[in-house]
Amino acid sequence: MKHFLLLFLISLFNANNHIIKRVYFVIPLVCSLHAFGQNESFYKVFDFDSTSIAYKALQTPDGGYIVAGGIKKNNDDVYLLKLDSNGDTLWTKTFGDNSRDWAVDICITADDQYLVVGRKDHYIDISSNGEAYGKIWILKFDVNGEIIWSKAYGDDFNNYAKKVVKTKDGGYIVSGVKGNQKINYMGDAWVLKLDELGDTVWTKTLHFSNYLSEGNSIIESSENEYIITGSTSIGSLADAGIFCAKLTYGGDTLWTRVFEGYSGNDIVETADTCYIIVGRSSCQDVQMKINNSGDVIWTENFNSLEYCYHSNAICLNTNGNFVTVGNRIDINDDINYPDDFWIKFCFENGDTLKSNVLDFSFHDIAYSVNKTSDNRYIVAGKSNNHACILKLNEDISLSSQCQHYDTLNQYINILGPVNGEIIINFDCKLNFSDVEICLYNSSGSKIYENYVNNKTSSQKIINTSKFVSGLYILSITNKKNFFISKSVIIL
Secondary structure, eight states: OOHHHHHHHHHHTTTTTOOOOOSSSSOSSSOOOTTTOOOOOOEEEEEESOEEEEEEEEEEEOOEEEEEEEESSSSSSSEEEOOOSOOOEEEEEEEEEEEEEEEEEEEEOHHHHHHEEEEEEEEEGGTTTTEEEEEEEEEEEEETSEEEEEEEEEEESSSSEEEEEEEETTTEEEEEEOOSSSSOOEEEEHHHHOOOTTTTEEEEEEEOOOSSEEEEEEOOOTTTEEEEEEEEETTTTOOOOOOEEEOOSSOEEEEEEESSSSSSEEEEEOTOOOEEEOOOOOOOHHHEEEEETTTTEEEEEEEOOSSSEEEEEEEOOTOOOOOEEEEEEEOOOOOOEEEEEEEEEEOOSSSSEEEEEESSHHHSSEEEEEEEETOOOEEEETTTTTEEEEEEEETTTOOOGGGTTGGGGGGGEEEETTEEEEEEEEOTOOSSSEEEEEEEESOOEEEEEEEOTTOOSSEEEEOOOTTSSSSEEEEOOOTTOOEEEEEHHHH
C-alpha cells in the first residue's frame, strides 16, 4: 500500500496539477521512495501516545533497522524498535520500572544481537538538596527483543552511559559519567571496558573540573587504543571545554587535550589515523581534526546572527568526506527557541559542500547518523515530543514527498463534508503563513483553490453545495512543502 500511496503523491503534485491515480486512502505521516528508480528515503514519526525520543538507529544484518531511545511510560522506560528496510515497525519493546530509565546508544554484537546502554533507576531526591542518583544500565537483547542479560554499573551517585562500541576482542568499550559526590551535576568522565558477557575488565575516570564532565563518545582506533571526547564542565561556561583523551588497550592515559568550546559530542577516525571531533560552543557548530598526538590540524565553526548551530554526531563516507547532524536553533524566538534538523555534508578538509535544514515541527533534533549498505544515511532524533527516524539520500537530501509536518493532524482538523461544507480548523500553534487549500476531482483537475494566513485566521470553510457528487482529494500545503492530503466524498 505504501508504494501505491506514493504514486498518488507524485501524481498529485506533478507539473500539470493533475491526479493520475484515484486514491481512497488518507495519506499517513510517513513516506518512502522505492519506485521508478527514485532515491530511497523516508521520514517516520512514532507516536506512542507518550513523549518519546530516538537516540540511535543502526542498520541490522537483515537490511532493517534497530532503534534505541526513551519513552515516558512508567515515568521513563528504555524502548527498542525493530524496523524493516522501509522503516515500518516490526516490533516494539519497552523495559523499566517506576524510576526513570532510558537508552542512549546501541551496537550490534559479534553474534548479531543487540547491546543497549543507558541509565537505570535515575531519580532526584528533592528533600536532600536535589541530589541525583542512577546507574549505568547495559542490556543484551536477542534479535526478537528478548533480554539475554542486563547489568548495572556504578555506586549510589549519579552515573550514566553515553556511548557503547563493540571492540575487536569481542567485548565492549563504554563512555559516560561517574558521579563523584552526593551533589547533583557533579561527576567525571568515565570509561568502562567490558568483556563479551558484560563483566568489567577495567574502568577509568577522567577528572577535569568541579562541575560535570561527560564522556560523550568513544571509539576503538586502528591501533587498538581508545579515543574519547566530551565536555569538561557541563553547567559552567567559564570552565567549559571540549576534551579528548587517548587510552591504551589496558586503560592507561597516553594524553589528554582540552580545546575551546562547550562539548565534544562525537568522534571518528579518518583513513590517515587522525580524528575528527564534532560538537558545539555556546552557540556555534564546532568541528576539528586532530592528529594521532592530539594536535589540532584544522578547526571549522559554523554560526550566524539568527541561529545557533549544534552538531551532535558524525559519520564518514567511503571517500573520506563526512556528514554531521544536529539542530539549528532560532535565537530570535527567545521564548520558545524552536529547532530544525541541521545536516551538513563536508569535505575531508572540513569545508562544507552542502548543508540542509529540515523543518518538520516546532522542535526537531537529530542525535545520531550512520551509513547504510546503499551508501545513504540513517538518522535518529525527535520531532516535537515524538521519536523519529530519517533515511537520507546520498546527497543528504530527503525527497520532497517525505516532508510532512510532524503529527500534522494535531494542528489541522478537517470536518465534513457536512451540510454542504468542509470546515478546516487551524491550531494557532501551527503558525504558518500562506497556506494553500486545493480540492481536486477524480480526474485530477483542480476545482478549488484558496489561501489562508494561519497567523490571522484559524478557520476556512469550503462551500461544497456547488460540486457534483463524487470523490475528491483535499490538499493543504504551505510554502515549506508541509502538507496533508485526504480523500473526501461529496454526496
